[in-house]
Amino acid sequence: MAHKAHGAHEHGCDHGPGTARRLGWSAAIFGLSAVLQGLGGFWTGSLGLISDSLENLNDLIVNLVGLTSLMVANRREPCDRFAYGWHRLEVFNTLFGAGMLLVLAGAVTVEAIHRLQHPQAIQTGWVLLFSLGGLGLNIAATLVLRPKHEATLERDANLKSAYTHAFSDALTSIGLVLSMLVIRFTGWTWVDPAIALVIVVVILRGAFSLGRDAFGILMHRAAFDHEFARQRLLTLPGVLAVEDLRSWRVCSHLVVATAHIAVNVDRLDETSRLLGNIEELLAEEFDVRHLTVHFETADMAQQHQHRFNHRHEAEEHHH
Numbered sequence: 001m002a003h004k005a006h007g008a009h010e011h012g013c014d015h016g017p018g019t020a021r022r023l024g025w026s027a028a029i030f031g032l033s034a035v036l037q038g039l040g041g042f043w044t045g046s047l048g049l050i051s052d053s054l055e056n057l058n059d060l061i062v063n064l065v066g067l068t069s070l071m072v073a074n075r076r077e078p079c080d081r082f083a084y085g086w087h088r089l090e091v092f093n094t095l096f097g098a099g100m101l102l103v104l105a106g107a108v109t110v111e112a113i114h115r116l117q118h119p120q121a122i123q124t125g126w127v128l129l130f131s132l133g134g135l136g137l138n139i140a141a142t143l144v145l146r147p148k149h150e151a152t153l154e155r156d157a158n159l160k161s162a163y164t165h166a167f168s169d170a171l172t173s174i175g176l177v178l179s180m181l182v183i184r185f186t187g188w189t190w191v192d193p194a195i196a197l198v199i200v201v202v203i204l205r206g207a208f209s210l211g212r213d214a215f216g217i218l219m220h221r222a223a224f225d226h227e228f229a230r231q232r233l234l235t236l237p238g239v240l241a242v243e244d245l246r247s248w249r250v251c252s253h254l255v256v257a258t259a260h261i262a263v264n265v266d267r268l269d270e271t272s273r274l275l276g277n278i279e280e281l282l283a284e285e286f287d288v289r290h291l292t293v294h295f296e297t298a299d300m301a302q303q304h305q306h307r308f309n310h311r312h313e314a315e316e317h318h319h
Contacts, residue, residue: 019159020070026141026162027063030056030169033137040130044123047112048192049130051199052169052176054104056134058206059141059165061097065090066162087251094214101207105200112200115193122192124184131180135173142166165206172199213252223247223255224286232281238264238274247288257282258292271295 034056041050068089078085145163179195182188230242241262249255263274275293282288 020067022145022147022159023063023067023070023162026144026166027060027067029137029141029144030060030063030166033134033141034060036137037130037134040126044127044130045120046122046127046130046180046192047108047115047196048176048179048199049127049134051108051112051196051203052131052134052173054101054108055169055172055199055203055206056138057104058097058101058203059162059169061101062165062206062210063162065093065097066159068093084250084254084256087254088217090251091214091217094210098207098210098214101203101210105203105207108196108200108203112193112196115196116190119189119193122183122189124180128177128180128184131173131177135170135177138166138170138173142170168202168206172202175199217249217251220248223249223257223288229282229286232285233259233261233278236274236277236281239278240264244294247286254290255286255288256290257286257288258294260294260296262297263295265295266297268295 034053036053037049037056038053041047041053072086072089142163145159145166147159175198176195179191183191224247226245226247229247230245233239233242239261243260243262245257245259247255247257261274261278263271265271265274274295278293279288279291282291
């Protein structure tokens, strides 16, 4: 017997209240901070300030990717040609943002190495002023992204990613302020390109994280621990075996799963209660938003294999 089940939230995206508004406001703040510190860096000659502006640009990209994908995906309903709508647009936006950050980080690294070899004078007073302004904006953006309840942050991947980046950027801004104080009282101008390299490491870490997550989604990496999920499903009354369990993410917030489940029933209408229990468990414990289940009896499960044929050229079958 076979039964296909779609979760209650198969197409929509459940985000915490005000996610789009939070992302929009924080993106505007980070954009302002990136421009302010970028212009300040070119005017004062501080590479550290320019690097911090790029870190703000990183946060701006993260927020805009989340906001854009959220708006587009929710307005583009799934259809026959695009079975999951446009949710995966988020992945391509993320890869583009990560690639751009790598290019910018490379340019800053080259300039930092040059300045370590040939130190340049900087206007520490103005740099300190711009740094404090950037720090204030970063703190404001972090507070905007911080929801009232911790559970909201854990449920919303877009919001959590943006908040994590914002908090990290606030820490780098503090480091920049401290470095300017060191230069002002010691005259060690090499500290400026040195702190720029430290910020580059933070940028590269963010770019790597973005790229890794996007790559995992494109490669259909499992969205959760399948072995643990099988163990939990086998605790449900009537479930005899779980075969061919597969899961993947369409985007950062939409998990899809399929499974062949052997059950201790003889009639199709008896699976309705089992289906509800399975959906509830996978949704609550593994955040599965769209589920397809193939029910079968123990005898049916023994009559065919569940292995995935991954070869590009399948063997011809002659009947």
